[in-house]
Amino acid sequence: MKITMTCIYCPIGCTLDVEIKDGRIIVKGNRCPKGCEYARQEVTDPKRIFFTVMRVDGEEYKVAAVRSVAPLPKTEIKKLNEKFAKKYLNKNTKVRDKIANIHGVDIIVTRI
Amino acid sequence: MYDVVVIGGGPAGMAAALKARELVDKVAIVERSDYLGGILPQCIHNGFGLQYLKEDLTGPEFANYLAEKVKNEDIDLLLGEHVEGLKKAGNFKIQLIRGKIESKSVIFATGAKEKTRYMINIPGDRPSGVMTAGTAQAFLDMHGYLPGKKVIILGSGDIGLITARRLAMEGAEVLGVYEILPYPSGLPRNIVQCLQDYDIPLFLNHTILEIKGKKRVEKVLVGEIKDGEIVKREWVDCDTVIIAAGLVPNNKLLIKMGAEMDPSTGGPVVNEYLETSIKGAFSCGNSLVINDIVDYAVIQGEIAGRSAALYAKGEIQNRKFNCIKVGNGVKFVVPQMVSGEEDVELIMRVSEPMDIAKIRVGDEIKTLRFLKPNSMIFFKLKREKLGDAKAEVQ
C-alpha cells in the first residue's frame, strides 16, 4: 500500500511517500529523520499535541492555557477537550506546573 | 536619557532590547498592554520556536522565554504606556501618556494590525458576529468564550487555519474556509492538522460577497471566482464570519515622522542595519515586514537592537547605500538598501508559486524549488557580489 502525506513536524512540510510492504514501512521524501518518525507514527497511531484553555477559580474573564508535553492519540483529543472544559484550575497554579497525566504524558500550564 | 528605547514589547521588541542591553546601559521598552509578549500569549497552539530555540513551544511559552530574560536584565519596562508622539531634535523626544522620555535611538517593534471587513470591502448589513481572527482568538483563548456556533472563515493563511481548528476543537461548527486565490496561503502542515484533522472544507477561488443579518449574522453570500468573474453564488446560513484576510504593518508613528515607506511591504525602507530613512530610528518584526514565523521577527529584533546600540555609542559610520532594484517575479526585498560593505541576508517573497526558479541578486544566482508567495526566501549575499543590485526571477 502506498500513501502520500504531508509531514507536519516543521513549517517546511515535506511531501512524504510512504509504502507499507510486508509489514515494513518505507518512507521517502523526508528531509530529516523527524519526517520518517512522523510517517511511521501517522500510519500506525496518529498523534497530536493536545492544547486547550481552562477556567481558573474565581476568575470570570481570564482563562489559563495548558498543553501536553508530548503528542497524544489523535482520536482522543476531542474527548480530552470536553473533559478539561469542565475542570477548574486552582488560583495558585503557576506556569510549568503539571496539572494532569494522560497515558504517561504530563499536561502542563503554559499561561495563567 | 536612554541609549535605546524600544516601542512595542512583542517578541521582536524584547529581542531588540536584550541585544541592545548587551552593548549599552540605558534601555527601555514601552508597551501599551500591561504584559510583555505581543500577540503570542493568545496563540496557545504549538509551533513556535522550532528554528530559534530548536524546541516546539506554544505562543505563551515562547513569549515567556524572552520575557523572563528581559525581567532579569536591567531594562526599564514601561507597561500600560503608549507612545503618543515623538520628535527628533538631535535625540528622540518621546511623548508618553504619563510624561516624556528622551533617547539617543529608537526601535519600532509595533507589530501588525489585522485587515478588517471594511478594509476588504464586504458589503451588506452590519450585524454582530463579524470579527477578525485575532478577536475570535482573544474571546476564546484569553477570556474563555466561544464567539460563534456556525462559523465561516475568510482567508486560508495560517491564522485563518489555526482559528478554524481552535473553534472546531471547542465545538463550533466550522462550515468552511473560503480563499479567493487558487491555492491555500497557509503552510501545508496547517492544511493537514487544522483542516483535515477536523474535516473542515477548504473552498479555493471563493470569497464572501455579502453579509446579511438583523442583530446577528444570519447568512452570507459566497461566490466562486474564475478569471475575475463571479461564476456561482450561494447563500450559506451561519452566525459568525471570521476575517483572516492578512496583516498590515503598524507604522502610524513612523509615517507621521515622515519616514520613507515601501508600499510593497507596508513597512519602512531600511538598510542592512534595519535603520529607516530617519537616522537613529530602526525597525524590526511585523512592523518592518509581515513575517511567516516568530523566529524571523526575533532575528530582526536582534539586528535592530545591535544597530541601535551601536548608533547610540556613535559607532555606526555614515555609509552610502545602494537601493536594491526589484525585478521580475519578486514582490519585495528587505532590506531595501545595502552598503555593499558587509555580507547581508536578504528577505524576499516571489509574486506567484513556482516549482523551480533561478533567483538572481547582483552577481549571485541560486536555484530554488517549491517557491510560494507565502513563504519567505532568505538569500545570503556576499558583499563583493552586489553587482547591479537587482533582484529578479530568471
Ligand SMILES: Cc1cc2nc3c(=O)[nH]c(=O)nc-3n(C[C@H](O)[C@H](O)[C@H](O)COP(=O)(O)OP(=O)(O)OC[C@H]3O[C@@H](n4cnc5c(N)ncnc54)[C@H](O)[C@@H]3O)c2cc1C
Ligand atoms: C493567530 C496567529 C497565529 C500565529 N501562529 C504562529 C505559529 O504557529 N508559529 C510562529 O512562529 N508564528 C506564528 N504567528 C506569528 C507571530 O505571532 C508573529 O510573527 C510575532 O508575534 C511578531 O512579533 P512582533 O514583535 O513583530 O509583533 P507583535 O507580537 O504584534 O507585538 C507588537 C507589540 O507592540 C505593541 N505596540 C504597538 N504599538 C504601540 C505603541 N504605539 N506604543 C506601545 N506599544 C505598542 C503591541 O501592543 C504589541 O505588544 C502567529 C500569529 C497569529 C496572529
